[in-house]
Amino acid sequence: MTMKPKPSKTGKSQTSTKKAPLANPSQQNAVEQYNSTGNWLFFLFKPYNLLFGLIAILFLSWSNMTIRSYNWVYKDLLKGGYEYCGMVQKEINKRTRSVSNPTEKRMIAYDTKYEAKVGTEYLILKMIRDNTPPNAVILFPPPLILTQKTSYFTLRYEITMKAWPSHFLYPRTIVYEQEKGKNPFYDKAQYIFVLHGWGFDHLDYEPQQRNVADILPLHKTTIEKPS
Amino acid sequence: MIILGITLTLLLGLAIMLAISSKFTLLEYLSLAFPLGMGTQTFLMSLLDWSNIGITLVGTSTISIIALAGFLALAFRNLKKDPEFLSRLSIKAFKLPKPNIAWMIFIILILWFEGMNFYKTIFFPSFDTDSIRGFNFVGIAIAAEGTLKGLSLFNSPNYNFQSDAGLASYTPFAQLSYAYVYLFGAMASKIVNAMMFLSFVGIFYALLKRVTTHTAAAFFTFMMLITPEMLAFSALSGINLLHAVYASSGLLLAVLWFDKKDTKLLILSAILLSMNCFTRNEGIVFSGMASLLVLYRFFTKDIDWKKSLLFFVTAFFGFIYWFLFLKANHIHSGSDLIITKLFWDEEKIATMYRELKPLYLNTMYYGIGIVTFGLMLLLNVWNLFRKGDQAALVVATIGVMILYTIIIYQINYKWDLIENVLRYSYKRFLFSFIPLMWFYIASNGITMWVTKKADNLLYKK
Numbered sequence: 001m002t003m004k005p006k007p008s009k010t011g012k013s014q015t016s017t018k019k020a021p022l023a024n025p026s027q028q029n030a031v032e033q034y035n036s037t038g039n040w041l042f043f044l045f046k047p048y049n050l051l052f053g054l055i056a057i058l059f060l061s062w063s064n065m066t067i068r069s070y071n072w073v074y075k076d077l078l079k080g081g082y083e084y085c086g087m088v089q090k091e092i093n094k095r096t097r098s099v100s101n102p103t104e105k106r107m108i109a110y111d112t113k114y115e116a117k118v119g120t121e122y123l124i125l126k127m128i129r130d131n132t133p134p135n136a137v138i139l140f141p142p143p144l145i146l147t148q149k150t151s152y153f154t155l156r157y158e159i160t161m162k163a164w165p166s167h168f169l170y171p172r173t174i175v176y177e178q179e180k181g182k183n184p185f186y187d188k189a190q191y192i193f194v195l196h197g198w199g200f201d202h203l204d205y206e207p208q209q210r211n212v213a214d215i216l217p218l219h220k221t222t223i224e225k226p227s
Numbered sequence: 228m229i230i231l232g233i234t235l236t237l238l239l240g241l242a243i244m245l246a247i248s249s250k251f252t253l254l255e256y257l258s259l260a261f262p263l264g265m266g267t268q269t270f271l272m273s274l275l276d277w278s279n280i281g282i283t284l285v286g287t288s289t290i291s292i293i294a295l296a297g298f299l300a301l302a303f304r305n306l307k308k309d310p311e312f313l314s315r316l317s318i319k320a321f322k323l324p325k326p327n328i329a330w331m332i333f334i335i336l337i338l339w340f341e342g343m344n345f346y347k348t349i350f351f352p353s354f355d356t357d358s359i360r361g362f363n364f365v366g367i368a369i370a371a372e373g374t375l376k377g378l379s380l381f382n383s384p385n386y387n388f389q390s391d392a393g394l395a396s397y398t399p400f401a402q403l404s405y406a407y408v409y410l411f412g413a414m415a416s417k418i419v420n421a422m423m424f425l426s427f428v429g430i431f432y433a434l435l436k437r438v439t440t441h442t443a444a445a446f447f448t449f450m451m452l453i454t455p456e457m458l459a460f461s462a463l464s465g466i467n468l469l470h471a472v473y474a475s476s477g478l479l480l481a482v483l484w485f486d487k488k489d490t491k492l493l494i495l496s497a498i499l500l501s502m503n504c505f506t507r508n509e510g511i512v513f514s515g516m517a518s519l520l521v522l523y524r525f526f527t528k529d530i531d532w533k534k535s536l537l538f539f540v541t542a543f544f545g546f547i548y549w550f551l552f553l554k555a556n557h558i559h560s561g562s563d564l565i566i567t568k569l570f571w572d573e574e575k576i577a578t579m580y581r582e583l584k585p586l587y588l589n590t591m592y593y594g595i596g597i598v599t600f601g602l603m604l605l606l607n608v609w610n611l612f613r614k615g616d617q618a619a620l621v622v623a624t625i626g627v628m629i630l631y632t633i634i635i636y637q638i639n640y641k642w643d644l645i646e647n648v649l650r651y652s653y654k655r656f657l658f659s660f661i662p663l664m665w666f667y668i669a670s671n672g673i674t675m676w677v678t679k680k681a682d683n684l685l686y687k688k
Contacts, residue, residue: 008406040326042326043325043326044326044328046685048684048685049326049327049328049329049685050328052327052328052329052442052681052685053328053329053332055329056328056329056332056446057332060332060336063595067590067594067595068591069455069590069591069592069594070453070455070594072455073340073453073455073458073594074340074592077455077458077459078340078344078347078458081343081344081347081462082343082615084345084349085346085347085351086348088350088351089350098657100244106414109414110352110414110415112351112352113352114352114354116351116352117351117352117355118354123274134341158356158359158360161360161385162385162386162387163359163360163361163364163380163388164359164360166364166386167358167359167360167363167364168359169365170364170367170368170371171371171379173383174385175385184384185384185385194514217648224640226431
């Protein structure tokens with residue numbers, strides 16, 4: 001296909017840009033909208049076009065090889081991150097295969113993603129969420145117990161920062177053991193997060209089993225569970 | 228439902244753009260629509276809250292539709308004066324570009340990299356610590372409780388959000404924008420971050436295209452995009468990237484106006500800078516620097532006092548409005564954080580130097596951006612002083628860096644260590660400087676000479 005050059009209002013030839021001041025957009029447009037007689041394919045194989053393409057590829061290879069952070073961007077941050085999403089999506093598909101309710105499907109996907117990113121802490125907080133009503137006030141262990149290193153699991157320090165676990169449990173209220181006498185919510189706690197043996201002495205009844213991590217009603221009278 | 232919310236925001240942003248002018252490029256309309264729309268939505272939401280109507284789905288939708296109608300009325304007034312508008316944007320006017328291989332390589336890479344980044348951003352819900360215990364948490368609570376000023380998290384004795392540097396005093400853009408998507412039924416708020424960064428890539432390309440060639444715009448947009456620390460943070464829910472979008476675009480538009488004296492650029496700059504102040508308190512350094520540029524043009528009689536004053540008020544509006552909001556609603560503003568009188572503390576300066584040096588020079592964080600900026604500045608010293616080549620951009624870039632460093636120096640560190648603030652907050656605040664640096668690298672005299680030569684060779688008959 002051959003195109004005839006059309007007269008352009010903004011300038012038709014590249015030579016006209018030579019005397020132009022720097023950074024003049026109208027002159028830039030002249031460069032971009034330039035209509036030569038050559039066709040598309042001809043332009044593609046123009047020596048300078050190939051040369052600049054080659055320079056671009058060489059630059060990219062050089063920066064990928066010599067600048068570690070750019071290599072990290074491509075390999076780990078983007079490609080690795082994208083592939084990780086694929087792995088998590090596979091797990092979601094597996095878990096939702098037999099689920100037909102779209103709301104339930106969305107919830108499973110949401111939980112699976114958080115499980116993948118946050119880990120054990122999320123599983124524990126999810127257990128608390130699923131076993132307490134939205135208006136529950138929950139007593140959490142003190143920091144030393146929360147972050148205690150054990151052979152079962154060790155929770156990260158973020159769980160000791162109230163706003164962090166509260167994000168996953170909202171609108172439930174969290175109160176820590178060390179807030180006794182300082183926080184009015186302490187006395188209103190209806191549930192207790194028992195962990196590594198801590199908390200059983202707060203109960204006014206004997207639980208059926210003593211798990212390493214569990215959410216239990218503080219009082220025998222608190223028997224209502226969320227639907 | 229969430230698609231409806233995002234569409235409403237995009238339409239609002241587009242209407243604002245058209246209300247400003249019908250002469251922007253298509254890419255500018257498309258890429259600025261979301262940041263402008265979401266900034267306006269958050270402002271409207273705060274108004275609903277302040278007026279005790281409440282931040283609800285119905286209220287938010289209604290007020291944004293009213294705002295949309297208002298901006299559309301202004302847009303139609305502009306379009307009436309510009310009958311060629313539609314023909315400029317029609318498919319007939321679109322010309323297939325020449326197959327410039329270098330340009331194609333970088334455009335494909337931009338689309339590929341940003342595509343992967345966008346996907347992984349929206350795939351996972353917020354998981355970074357600052358968002359979980361802060362911005363996203365507050366966003367969820369606002370959507371559930373319908374208020375910011377009366378939020379249980381801020382008023383309950385169970386939380387400590389109203390302390391010095393507490394989240395209650397943080398400018399509300401991130402929190403309200405997250406609340407916005409939650410109101411529209413989203414399970415996670417990261418669509419805001421994904422859309423903002425995607426928009427920013429478009430904005431940067433579009434602004435670069437105003438001063439340089441397509442090939443150079445693609446190359447330097449790609450280089451800005453792959454800034455390691457910035458790209459990594461773009462997939463998180465922190466406010467730094469959101470702020471960088473408003474701050475750097477607003478200041479770049481002010482610089483472009485300074486050179487071209489095109490009023491529509493100044494209006495857009497003022498609005499974006501206002502939103503920058505609504506995203507981070509420290510955003511005032513960007514509004515301040517842009518105001519200095521306007522002040523200079525006022526003294527050279529290139530702009531009248533009315534327009535100058537309007538710019539100052541608009542550029543700082545986000546900051547002033549938020550200050551009044553905090554005062555009126557008795558929210559602790561943490562205003563005693565800044566030491567208002569100047570002082571000399573040798574130890575503090577030594578600490579800052581020790582901490583900032585590796586931040587600026589380590590290519591692991593910002594790739595070759597900062598080093599190249601320094602190098603180009605050195606190579607261009609002659610052009611800069613003799614011809615004033617990109618002087619406004621250089622002054623603006625270095626100016627905001629100095630102003631922000633002074634703010635960090637003037638802070639009274641009773642709530643955290645200065646080392647922590649420099650290592651984390653300052654490091655992330657640098658995101659706002661990086662696009663300015665790449666813009667200079669792309670548009671200084673030497674680079675322009677090279678890119679123009681290259682285009683001449685490529686496009687000559």
